[in-house]
Amino acid sequence: MRALMIQGTGSNVGKSLLVAGLCRVFARKGLRVRPFKPQNMSNNAAVTADGGEIGRAQALQARAAGVAPSVHMNPVLLKPQSEIGSQVVVQGRVVGTAKAREYQTWKPRLMEAVLDSFGRLSDEADLVLVEGAGSASEVNLRAGDIANMGFARAANVPVVLVGDIDRGGVIASLVGTRTVLDEADAAMIRGFIVNRFRGDPALFDSGMRFVAERTGWPALGLVPHFADAARLPAEDGLGLRREGRKGAVIIAVPVTPWISNFDDLDPLREEPGVEVVLVEPGQPLPAEAALVLLPGSKTTVDDLLFIRQQGWDIDLKAHVRRGGRVLGLCGGYQMLGMRIDDPFGIEGEAGRSVEGLGLLDVTTTLTAKKHLEAVTGATIPDGVPLSGYEMHIGETSGPDTLRQPFARLANGQADGAASADGRVVGTYVHGLFADDRQRARWLTLLGAETSDLAYEAFIDNILDGFADHLEAHLDCKRLLAISVR
Structure with a gap:
């Protein structure tokens, strides 16, 4: 089977939406696609068809893939209850609460659930699109990691690294990630994507070449900013504060x-x-x-x-x-x-x-x-x-x-x-x-004032438009080729 993991240089670089868009891209090509995120942290959750809960982003990704959400799409969900502690949900069910330091000791047994859920999705899919969490370069959390390179290596899933140019410093963040990763982790990365570009793409040609030369990873695409992506359901507080319409x-x-x-x-x-x-x-x-x-x-x-x-x-x-x-x-x-x-x-x-x-x-x-x-x-x-x-x-x-x-x-x-x-x-x-x-x-x-807004169709239209956008700016054939394990 095929699997591909989208990791990021940091949080909020667009991993969730890129996975959702790629789910729609490959599902439209007739593939049985399943989204997967080993570990998520969010208080924006969704109920699944099998009676559990997962992160809201994975529910959106399932929708983009044209399938019902399952607890196995997000086997570990952390729901913050304090500044240092979270409720822990495993395969859709609450198993307890843990503070950040204590949670590190849970990870080895949680990896079993993560690999079990990944195996179940793999059995029913042609392609599993995996989303990482936070930053791939958090080497302080690498021991026992289940969310990024720890999972990628345990499941032998190739990785594509995403950087966000909109926040600035994308060259340093991509090259810096290569610098801090050990060789075995870096070898899992098969290419990089620069997300949320504004302006003339030709002005960043030399930037893409520089990153490729310094890292040894091929460039897989420069994705321009897609404004309507912000109107899709979000999983964290950054989505809460987006602007809406002005009304009476x-x-x-x-x-x-x-x-x-x-x-x-x-x-x-x-x-x-x-x-x-x-x-x-x-x-x-x-x-x-x-x-x-x-x-x-x-x-x-x-x-x-x-x-x-x-x-x-x-x-x-x-x-x-x-x-x-x-x-x-x-x-x-x-x-x-x-x-x-x-x-x-x-x-x-x-x-x-x-x-x-x-x-x-x-x-x-x-x-x-x-x-x-x-x-x-x-x-x-x-x-x-x-x-x-x-x-x-x-x-x-x-x-x-x-x-x-x-x-x-x-x-x-x-x-x-x-x-x-x-x-x-x-x-x-x-x-x-x-x-x-x-x-x-x-x-x-x-x-x-009421309107003729059909909200569910509205969301699907945005997903279709985003999929078109990604097909125009990413090397999707190469992404699919990379996904062979």
């Missing part, structure tokens, strides 16, 4: 330290009648907002306390008094209640109970069991269909869940809650606004 109706989103699944905002950013305003710490919630949206959170209690520290709880109550609407998604829904109880110490000290924002008459109890599933249903009382997914810990109950749930799911269960006047709503359903029917419903409630 403002949706305010307070940015908390452990915000997660923020791609819930992306479809709203594409609507011409809406402006999504990210409210950074130290800023008040804008009084002119029609909707305040509280997104998901990896550490709900800590983000709730942060909201209070910023005074946003006071702003929220003033917003409601003015007749504004509030929507809490997942962790945001839990925050809207009267209380969050943590009897088992899921997010800190066992037995801790924290007062909620008090805008819904519900209480959440955090439990170890994690809900991971795709859902469909319809909102109450208007019956507008919805589709999305649930990804949460905790159970929420109380008078508002019985008196006025947000939706009735296809399995017969009720989801979420609404206030008596319907202006404060909470739900566990992510992906709500990617459903054109639900997005139109909310825009109408907010008095915003």
Whole structure:
């Protein structure tokens, strides 16, 4: 079988999107393509068809390849819970939490899961496109590595190295990577790509030659900047802060330290009648907002306390008094209640109970069991269909869940809650606004202009355009030839 690994000179050089684009390129040629990332770190996750979770980027890559996402596409997912520690998800399931130093001792046994998942994908594919993590030159983390050269050598997968010219210093970063790698690692690299070029490509011909001469690696392409790539679902905070459209109706989103699944905002950013305003710490919630949206959170209690520290709880109550609407998604829904109880110490000290924002008459109890599933249903009382997914810990109950749930799911269960006047709503359903029917419903409630945006088709059109772009600027035949193991 064939496999090719895309590694980078650093984080955010475009590895994820290049893999997604190449998945679409080779899938359109009739190959059975599977994306794979041995280890990812992201709080933007997706639910898989086999009932687990993986990084959002791998779900997008699976979509580009025309297949359902699988837990084996991202066997190790780290979901940060503090500055030095993360929840560890292995083959779709939470196995524990680890601080950075402790995690290093986990790697040998995690490599077994990584190679197992890679083998499973290899058995069903003509080509596996592998994405590295961070920088290939992190020699301080080389011992026990499962994300970059450690995996490449263990699985005997050839590597292409990517540098980002947009951030500057691309020649030094590519040549410097060759300098710090040992000979066995450097021998795995079969070529390099320079990404996100702006301007006249001829002006960088000598730069490409210089890198090739100094490293011994052939140049495989100079990829011009592709602006629409930024409109695809992102996996880290850099994607959160991209610019959206300017519109008459403002949706305010307070940015908390452990915000997660923020791609819930992306479809709203594409609507011409809406402006999504990210409210950074130290800023008040804008009084002119029609909707305040509280997104998901990896550490709900800590983000709730942060909201209070910023005074946003006071702003929220003033917003409601003015007749504004509030929507809490997942962790945001839990925050809207009267209380969050943590009897088992899921997010800190066992037995801790924290007062909620008090805008819904519900209480959440955090439990170890994690809900991971795709859902469909319809909102109450208007019956507008919805589709999305649930990804949460905790159970929420109380008078508002019985008196006025947000939706009735296809399995017969009720989801979420609404206030008596319907202006404060909470739900566990992510992906709500990617459903054109639900997005139109909310825009109408907010008095915003609706559009003919078909969001899922919009994403596929961008993937097709990016694939065309890569075929025009990369030596794809040579990439495929390199991929033979």
